[in-house]
Amino acid sequence: MSDRGGEPRALLVVEDDPGLQAQLKWAYDDYRVLIAGDHDAAIDLLRAEEPAVVTLDLGLPPDADGTREGFRLLKAILEMKPDTKVIVVSGHGERASALAAIASGAWDFYQKPIAIEELGLIVRRAFHVHDLEAENARLAGEGANDNRVLGGMITGAPEMLKVARTIERVAGLDVSVMLLGASGTGKELLARGLHEASPRRDGAFVAINCAAIPENLLESELFGHEKGAFTGAVKTTEGKIELAHGGTLFLDEVGDIPLPLQVKLLRFLQERTIERIGGRKPIAVDTRIVCATHRDLDAMIAAGSFRDDLYYRLAEMVVRIPALAERPGDAVLLARHFLHQYAPAMNSGARGFAPDALQAIDEGRWPGNVRELENRIKRAVIMADGKLVTRDDLDMAAAGDEGEEAYLNLRSAREAADRVAIRRAMTQSEGNISLAAKLLGISRPTLYDLLKQYQMQG
Numbered sequence: 001m002s003d004r005g006g007e008p009r010a011l012l013v014v015e016d017d018p019g020l021q022a023q024l025k026w027a028y029d030d031y032r033v034l035i036a037g038d039h040d041a042a043i044d045l046l047r048a049e050e051p052a053v054v055t056l057d058l059g060l061p062p063d064a065d066g067t068r069e070g071f072r073l074l075k076a077i078l079e080m081k082p083d084t085k086v087i088v089v090s091g092h093g094e095r096a097s098a099l100a101a102i103a104s105g106a107w108d109f110y111q112k113p114i115a116i117e118e119l120g121l122i123v124r125r126a127f128h129v130h131d132l133e134a135e136n137a138r139l140a141g142e143g144a145n146d147n148r149v150l151g152g153m154i155t156g157a158p159e160m161l162k163v164a165r166t167i168e169r170v171a172g173l174d175v176s177v178m179l180l181g182a183s184g185t186g187k188e189l190l191a192r193g194l195h196e197a198s199p200r201r202d203g204a205f206v207a208i209n210c211a212a213i214p215e216n217l218l219e220s221e222l223f224g225h226e227k228g229a230f231t232g233a234v235k236t237t238e239g240k241i242e243l244a245h246g247g248t249l250f251l252d253e254v255g256d257i258p259l260p261l262q263v264k265l266l267r268f269l270q271e272r273t274i275e276r277i278g279g280r281k282p283i284a285v286d287t288r289i290v291c292a293t294h295r296d297l298d299a300m301i302a303a304g305s306f307r308d309d310l311y312y313r314l315a316e317m318v319v320r321i322p323a324l325a326e327r328p329g330d331a332v333l334l335a336r337h338f339l340h341q342y343a344p345a346m347n348s349g350a351r352g353f354a355p356d357a358l359q360a361i362d363e364g365r366w367p368g369n370v371r372e373l374e375n376r377i378k379r380a381v382i383m384a385d386g387k388l389v390t391r392d393d394l395d396m397a398a399a400g401d402e403g404e405e406a407y408l409n410l411r412s413a414r415e416a417a418d419r420v421a422i423r424r425a426m427t428q429s430e431g432n433i434s435l436a437a438k439l440l441g442i443s444r445p446t447l448y449d450l451l452k453q454y455q456m457q458g
Contacts (some may be wrong), residue, residue, distance in 0.1 A: 008032040009127060010051040014042045014073065015089075016061055020114070024055075027116040028123070037061070039073045046080060052130040053085045053123055056106075058097060067097050071104065082352040082387050083125035083133060089114065099438055103355050105388075108434045122434075129432065153186055154337050156427065158399040159328035163190070163319060168316050171197035178254075178314050179292040181321030182346070184371030187292035188252060189319065195248040200288055202245025208240045211253035219261055220277055223268075229278025241274055245286040254314065255295035255306060262307045269313040289314060324369040328420045330428035331373060335361045337388065340400045350384040356391040356427050364396065411415020419454055422447070 011031040013024050016038065025033045034049055036042035038061050045051070054077060058070030070088070075088045077084055086106040090098050095403035100110035107126055110119050148154055150164040169178060171194050188207055195205045213221055224239030241249055251257075257265065267287065268274050273282035291314050300306035324331055335353065343350045353361070359378075366372055380393040421440060437447040450456075 009053075010034055010049045011123065012036060012042065012045055012049070012051040012054040014054060014056045014060065016057065016059070016064060019255050023116070024114075027120065031123075033357050034241040039069055039076070042073055043076060043080075046077060046084075049082060050286075051084070053087065053126045055087045055089055055109075055119070058090050058101065058206065059090075071101070074101060074104055074106060079362040079387050083130065087119075087122055087126060089119075102435055102438050105355060107432065108248055113423060116299045127376050129430070133430070149191045149193075150189075150197065151186075153193065154334055155327065156333055157322075157423070159322045160327050160330065163321055164193070166319055167194050168197055172199060173317075174214050174288060175316040175317060176289045176291070176314050179290070179316045179319050179321055180297075181292070181294065182323050182367075182369055183294050184369030185321045185323060186370055187321060188250060189289045190319075191248070191250040191292065194290055195250075195288075200247050200287070204244050205248050205250065206240050206244040207250040207252060208253045211256040215258050215329045218257065219264070222261070223264065223274050225277040226276050226278035227274070232326070233278070236276070239274070239276065241268060241287055242276075242283065242285055245285050246287075248288045251289060251291040251314075253293055253295075255293040255297055255300060259305065259307070262310050266307065266310045266313060324366040324373065325364075328423040329362070331364060331366060332358060332360050332424075332427045333375050334370060334373055339381060342378050345376075346381055348381045348384060349387050350381050350389050351387045352389070354388040354390045357389050357394055357396075360391045360394055362424050362428060368397070415454070418450060419456065422456060423455070 008031050011028055012034045013021065013028075014036045015021050015024065021035050021037070025035060034051060035395060036045050041113070042054075042056075046054075056070060056074060056077075057065040058074075059065065060069040060073065063069040068091075074086060074088070077086055082105075086105070088098060088101040088106045088109040090101075090109060090111050100109065101109055107120055107129075110122060149161060150167055153160070153164065155161060155164070167177070167190055177191075177194060179190060181187055191207070192205055195201060204383045208221060210218060220237070220239065222239050222241055224242055225233050227233055227236045246304050268285070271282075272286065273284050275282055297306055297311055301308045324334075334356075339350060342348070361373070364373075368375075376394055376396075377389075379395070380389045383395075384390070384393045422436070425436040425439040429439060433444055433447060437444045441448065442450075
């Protein structure tokens with residue numbers, strides 16, 4: 001295994017047994033093996049060589065018969081270089097120690113007596129995963145991401161991937177699209193993605209939040225006005241509909257448009273012409289409408305506060321966007337993205353998340369969805385003292401009840417719970433099957449069987 005310059009990759013072996021030191025150095029002749037017999041020697045080599053992978057014997061002097069010194073070194077390694085893949089080697093035959101090491105941030109574990117071939121496979125995979133993560137980080141810095149879909153939205157959840165595929169299918173059709181979802185779920189991002197995937201991509205994408213503009217100004221914002229139409233109208237101004245000619249107009253919070261203006265919007269959708277305030281001649285406009293709201297339009301129609309004929313014009317295609325809590329694993333993916341985005345900008349030393357922080361993020365209900373998560377990560381980056389953001393930095397309490405799923409069939413309930421748990425474990429472990437299996441409390445073969453059974457990607 002060589003790095004880009006052709007020199008063998010550095011592998012740090014932390015082991016106090018001279019016989020094992022020699023055996024491992026001989027076995028890993030395709031690496032540049034660095035040997036450390038205690039905590040201080042390991043730290044010195046870590047600082048000087050910055051190895052991507054470390055194999056760590058938990059039983060180190062002066063506590064060779066215990067694990068205290070090994071855990072102290074594990075913590076120090078991850079604080080200095082959080083992306084290091086630490087493979088814990090335990091000679092104490094205690095599964096609990098290995099699991100505790102995984103929970104503390106170790107990448108994988110192996111128990112003595114050592115089988116060099118098996119440990120070698122784990123080491124090679126650790127280097128491979130480290131390289132993939134480094135490449136992903138590089139791509140993220142260039143604006144790319146393996147988990148990006150339509151419009152740059154970051155997701156790995158099947159629920160959200162289905163939404164993206166639906167929008168891609170309708171992007172090429174000249175139909176009005178309505179996005180329904182709670183605040184902060186990414187409606188504008190998806191609307192922009194729809195525009196970019198459509199034949200109108202070379203035209204303008206114009207967005208307006210109908211709830212953020214006073215009712216007496218909204219008509220002018222949408223339809224524009226002629227010079228002298230009202231006090232203060234010192235020049236003719238095009239409205240948002242006209243500015244989006246040849247492109248896409250995104251009407252956010254369309255449920256907040258007052259009834260009198262709904263009539264004028266309906267007329268535009270029927271005739272494809274507008275009249276500016278104070279104007280006397282119709283202006284033909286070729287604008288595609290994409291709208292969004294978090295409000296219950298069915299209830300508003302029943303109450304008479306939203307026109308049903310306008311709804312059917314706007315909702316030729318309806319896409320419902322799931323809340324963040326309904327997208328298992330996405331909260332962790334997004335949290336890592338926001339950390340990498342904000343940490344450099346705020347000169348923060350935070351480079352990753354502690355296990356308790358990942359658990360809190362994954363189990364959070366996130367009523368404010370992605371917007372709330374982004375704000376909390378931004379604050380945590382500011383508050384973090386070390387290289388790992390903790391639950392305390394996030395200011396999050398322990399997770400509460402997850403609620404009850406509406407399943408009557410036990411088999412369906414178990415399968416749904418399995419899928420959610422597996423997706424979350426795979427996300428937290430960053431695709432590490434060994435760690436994911438330990439988080440789930442099952443063996444690696446069992447996890448492979450479940451992934452195959454549920455047709456989930458491993």
